[in-house]
Amino acid sequence: MINKQKASYQTMVGEGARGIRVAAKLVHLVILCFGLLQQAAAQGDFTSIDCGSTVSYTDSLGIKWETDENYISTGQNAVINIKQANVGTVDALNTNALQTLRYFPGPANKHCYDIKLVAAKVFVIRLTFLGGNFTSGSATVTSFSVSLGTAYWQDIRVSDPWTPIIREATFNALQPYSPICFQRGASGNPFVNSIEVRSLPGAAAYRLPGYILTNLFRIDCGVKSGSPSSRYPDDPFDRIWTADPPGFSIPGFTNASAPTENLPVATDQPPALILKSAWNASQISFTWNMSAFPAGPTIEPVRSYWYIFYFLEIADDLNSTETRVLDLSVDGSSNKDSPITVMSNGTTVVNNLGLLGDDGIIHVSVVPSATSTFPVALLNAVEFADAQEYDIKVTTSPAAVTNIEAIKEKLSLSEWQGDPCLAWPYNWLKCSDPATSGTSILDITALKLSGFNLTGKIPAELTGLTELTQLALNGNKLTGSIPDLSALTKLTNLQLHNNSLSGPIPEFLGSLPLNVLTLDNNLFEGKLPASLQEKVDAGVLTLSAANNPFLCFGGNRCLGAKAPSSLSTGHKSSHIGVIIGAIAGGLALLLVLLLLFLYWRSLKKPATKSVIGRGKLLAESSKVKSFSWAELTAITSNFSKILGRGGFGDVYQGELQGGQKVAVKVNNANTKYGEEQFLNEVALLSVIHHRNLVSFIGFCDEDTHQVLVYEFMAQGTLEDHIRGKADTVLGTFDWKTRLGILVNASKGIEYLHNSCNPPIIHRDIKTANILLNEQLVAKVADFGISKLTSDEIATSGVSTQVKGSFGYLDPEYFQTFHLSQRNDVYSFGVVMLEVITGKSPRTVDFPDSQASTLQNWVHSKVRDGDIGGILDPVMGSNYEAESVWKVTELALSCLDPDLSARPDMKRVHQELMQAMEYEEHHKTTILVDSYPSESTLLTASSTTNRSS
Numbered sequence: 001m002i003n004k005q006k007a008s009y010q011t012m013v014g015e016g017a018r019g020i021r022v023a024a025k026l027v028h029l030v031i032l033c034f035g036l037l038q039q040a041a042a043q044g045d046f047t048s049i050d051c052g053s054t055v056s057y058t059d060s061l062g063i064k065w066e067t068d069e070n071y072i073s074t075g076q077n078a079v080i081n082i083k084q085a086n087v088g089t090v091d092a093l094n095t096n097a098l099q100t101l102r103y104f105p106g107p108a109n110k111h112c113y114d115i116k117l118v119a120a121k122v123f124v125i126r127l128t129f130l131g132g133n134f135t136s137g138s139a140t141v142t143s144f145s146v147s148l149g150t151a152y153w154q155d156i157r158v159s160d161p162w163t164p165i166i167r168e169a170t171f172n173a174l175q176p177y178s179p180i181c182f183q184r185g186a187s188g189n190p191f192v193n194s195i196e197v198r199s200l201p202g203a204a205a206y207r208l209p210g211y212i213l214t215n216l217f218r219i220d221c222g223v224k225s226g227s228p229s230s231r232y233p234d235d236p237f238d239r240i241w242t243a244d245p246p247g248f249s250i251p252g253f254t255n256a257s258a259p260t261e262n263l264p265v266a267t268d269q270p271p272a273l274i275l276k277s278a279w280n281a282s283q284i285s286f287t288w289n290m291s292a293f294p295a296g297p298t299i300e301p302v303r304s305y306w307y308i309f310y311f312l313e314i315a316d317d318l319n320s321t322e323t324r325v326l327d328l329s330v331d332g333s334s335n336k337d338s339p340i341t342v343m344s345n346g347t348t349v350v351n352n353l354g355l356l357g358d359d360g361i362i363h364v365s366v367v368p369s370a371t372s373t374f375p376v377a378l379l380n381a382v383e384f385a386d387a388q389e390y391d392i393k394v395t396t397s398p399a400a401v402t403n404i405e406a407i408k409e410k411l412s413l414s415e416w417q418g419d420p421c422l423a424w425p426y427n428w429l430k431c432s433d434p435a436t437s438g439t440s441i442l443d444i445t446a447l448k449l450s451g452f453n454l455t456g457k458i459p460a461e462l463t464g465l466t467e468l469t470q471l472a473l474n475g476n477k478l479t480g481s482i483p484d485l486s487a488l489t490k491l492t493n494l495q496l497h498n499n500s501l502s503g504p505i506p507e508f509l510g511s512l513p514l515n516v517l518t519l520d521n522n523l524f525e526g527k528l529p530a531s532l533q534e535k536v537d538a539g540v541l542t543l544s545a546a547n548n549p550f551l552c553f554g555g556n557r558c559l560g561a562k563a564p565s566s567l568s569t570g571h572k573s574s575h576i577g578v579i580i581g582a583i584a585g586g587l588a589l590l591l592v593l594l595l596l597f598l599y600w601r602s603l604k605k606p607a608t609k610s611v612i613g614r615g616k617l618l619a620e621s622s623k624v625k626s627f628s629w630a631e632l633t634a635i636t637s638n639f640s641k642i643l644g645r646g647g648f649g650d651v652y653q654g655e656l657q658g659g660q661k662v663a664v665k666v667n668n669a670n671t672k673y674g675e676e677q678f679l680n681e682v683a684l685l686s687v688i689h690h691r692n693l694v695s696f697i698g699f700c701d702e703d704t705h706q707v708l709v710y711e712f713m714a715q716g717t718l719e720d721h722i723r724g725k726a727d728t729v730l731g732t733f734d735w736k737t738r739l740g741i742l743v744n745a746s747k748g749i750e751y752l753h754n755s756c757n758p759p760i761i762h763r764d765i766k767t768a769n770i771l772l773n774e775q776l777v778a779k780v781a782d783f784g785i786s787k788l789t790s791d792e793i794a795t796s797g798v799s800t801q802v803k804g805s806f807g808y809l810d811p812e813y814f815q816t817f818h819l820s821q822r823n824d825v826y827s828f829g830v831v832m833l834e835v836i837t838g839k840s841p842r843t844v845d846f847p848d849s850q851a852s853t854l855q856n857w858v859h860s861k862v863r864d865g866d867i868g869g870i871l872d873p874v875m876g877s878n879y880e881a882e883s884v885w886k887v888t889e890l891a892l893s894c895l896d897p898d899l900s901a902r903p904d905m906k907r908v909h910q911e912l913m914q915a916m917e918y919e920e921h922h923k924t925t926i927l928v929d930s931y932p933s934e935s936t937l938l939t940a941s942s943t944t945n946r947s948s
């Protein structure tokens, strides 16, 4: 009878911290229950769902199973070949319920079974997962997550498709509605075979609100290992009690002689049949490796567990004076101070929370205490559960839930179910983070319904989501006008492009803190509200509204005044109507005249694009095209004509269907950009439009191909022209031609510095990156990819990479690695010297001079007043000396070692314009547009010059 097993536990493992915490959390709960009669369980407290099944039935235990059609509306059914499954490993399972499952293919990330619980009651919830031939065909492991109520419960990882996974939680319901949700994981479709819900009346031992207790083991001690498990109807609450684990050698009573009916058992305790057997040894000790059991997420820093021990004296070999008094120790936390007296007239229940030690193993021992008059320990039943604490205070704002339900209804998004934010947000919205928002009530902060095929109108219920900062409804088929969203006082980003929305642009948009507003490709009409125009002008709002044929803005582009009804002011007096009519008529006449004038101008100067380019036209970001690799292969005639090699990769010539020539840059460099980074760059490139920047036309991001497509620049690089490698179509590459190129290029760089947000520092200004089109209009190339300044760089001026080309690189930057826009100014100074002298910045060929650099050579010549000596001889004599002097001085000031003494790009451009004026009476060989003083496009929103 007496077992001499060695104690396998260590009392010292992490005792200090854990001991204190356990003591603070809960003292040992000892409950004595006397003579309560066991009640027959009403099966009405059971919910047994055979997921994916089409029939309801009663199983051999008498449990009624139903189909899941009343609990869920998404997902699909599958049947598996149950004969192949290892169901023998888990007895007591209803194999019938295992052979069908419901699975959830995309696009919704979250699917929920709508389970009604009774608030403040305790429930046992048991799920089974058996993929069988449903998952066995897929190459990857299926993984997904499960939530209970608002709590993220467990990750399920199905690696062996033929062995069932069982997860059972004891759950303190806090709300009457506790959905069980399945969240798509890294691979495979979520699925579930069965769901069982059992209520546990009383259940004092399981009451631990704010925790999910995931069953680790529940042992009916003293039942020989290998014996079948007990559940309903033996246990009226259908807990599954297993026999002694295999290999367990603690001797025990297998069947107390006292009749079952006479055992005193309380309702929520294990039934007499379970208590009737027990381990019975001089020392009961065992360990359990909890670290082998998958941990669920918890807000606790240390993994914890919950245990329940049941003691009832069932032996008849004690005489009247003998009593067992026991010491229980769990991972060093012991009840030595108040030992357990084992009674024969009531069950002693001991439960508590324990913290898992560093070894990941739970150590248990039950031994007779020093005061025990019977020297043998006893244990009738034991339960251990993983205790996951979740934050019960975190809930979703009821208003957000109500509004999102209405929005889902209107937009037919019923596929997404359950709480919008908990345990995981729908994949098309963002919720506030309690850690940063300072409140545990979650609100919806972003809705991203781009490309959802949505039809109908924009739901007015959006106005109830007052915490929204971002609302993207672009790429749908929405119609109607913009509803009143003036309550969205935190909205900074509103994207409505690519829909069929109509009506006026409402005034209230001007009062929202918007910094991005996209309206392109819709049917909006009327005039852009002045308040919005002001924000655009002030540079605080990036607005795009291309392809709205009936939308007028800025007074500049009222090309198709449609639907006067929407412009009219409604029930005004006819008098005012007449006045408005007269004004409108006058405006229309003016418009016609303006158009005629512009048309005449365009006939006169066919090469300029000034008609369209002037003024604040809207960004045509939507015009950026996404190419397939196959299309690019066709466009470039299988990449047959190479134009050159750049940092990003090889550049090929191509021709689009309409005949437009393009340069196709293929990233064949060793370093590919991450997809997100690449697309971010593409998005940024697509909004940078300026006539002096090489136009970005499209991109390709397919498989491993990263390609950027730019406008083709027929006359190649400025470098080739200066080095005499290219023919100049317009005869001599004279001073005015060169000056025009400098004027244009400086404008392009100035745009990058001052009109882009974030500002862009080019970092590689050189004559090879200034390209010329058919008319020798210069455009700056090779900005963008990996050259964008992050805000951090722009403000702190700190960079870790040396970029740029030898000869153009600012020595100041080279020494300090401090990056600023003045580094571009330096490089552009070198470009100017090159244009003036025709010499490479890398040359050491300076006749009659000791100078070792181009800069020093020019300096010495300027000191000597010998301007003619530095001029490129091929330039001819057709130049104004004053103009050349001015540019030379400007170039040298750009090269000033003192950063603060250098002009900024805006100054550089202005000075070059002045130099051009000096040349004005000379023969025109290049078309230099007149430039509006500010940027020509609305895409940029920062006017702050962050350079040092």
Ligand SMILES: *[C@@H]1O[C@H](CO)[C@@H](O)[C@H](O)[C@H]1NC(C)=O
Pocket (backbone or CB within 6 Å): 078, 079, 080, 081, 133, 134
């Ligand atoms: C699995 O196998 C069974 C029996 O062969 C078949 O009825 C069932 O359709 C299969 N299920 C799947 C998902 O392939």
Ligand SMILES: *[C@@H]1O[C@H](CO)[C@@H](O)[C@H](O)[C@H]1NC(C)=O
Pocket (backbone or CB within 6 Å): 254, 255, 256, 257, 258
């Ligand atoms: C336990 O003993 C009772 C009689 O005392 C007997 O009827 C019952 O079948 C036994 N149970 C087991 C599991 O041996």
Ligand SMILES: *[C@@H]1O[C@H](CO)[C@@H](O)[C@H](O)[C@H]1NC(C)=O
Pocket (backbone or CB within 6 Å): 319, 320, 321, 322
């Ligand atoms: C009970 O048993 C113990 C030891 O087996 C013995 O010492 C004691 O005298 C007994 N008491 C009675 C009242 O029989």
Ligand SMILES: *[C@@H]1O[C@H](CO)[C@@H](O)[C@H](O)[C@H]1NC(C)=O
Pocket (backbone or CB within 6 Å): 034, 035, 343, 345, 346
């Ligand atoms: C149970 O036994 C204990 C000690 O033997 C006694 O104090 C208590 O009154 C008993 N309770 C009942 C309900 O018989």
Ligand SMILES: *[C@@H]1O[C@H](CO)[C@@H](O)[C@H](O)[C@H]1NC(C)=O
Pocket (backbone or CB within 6 Å): 451, 452, 453
């Ligand atoms: C949108 O609808 C079209 C036609 O109804 C369909 O072909 C397409 O797959 C849908 N796209 C999405 C993302 O649902």
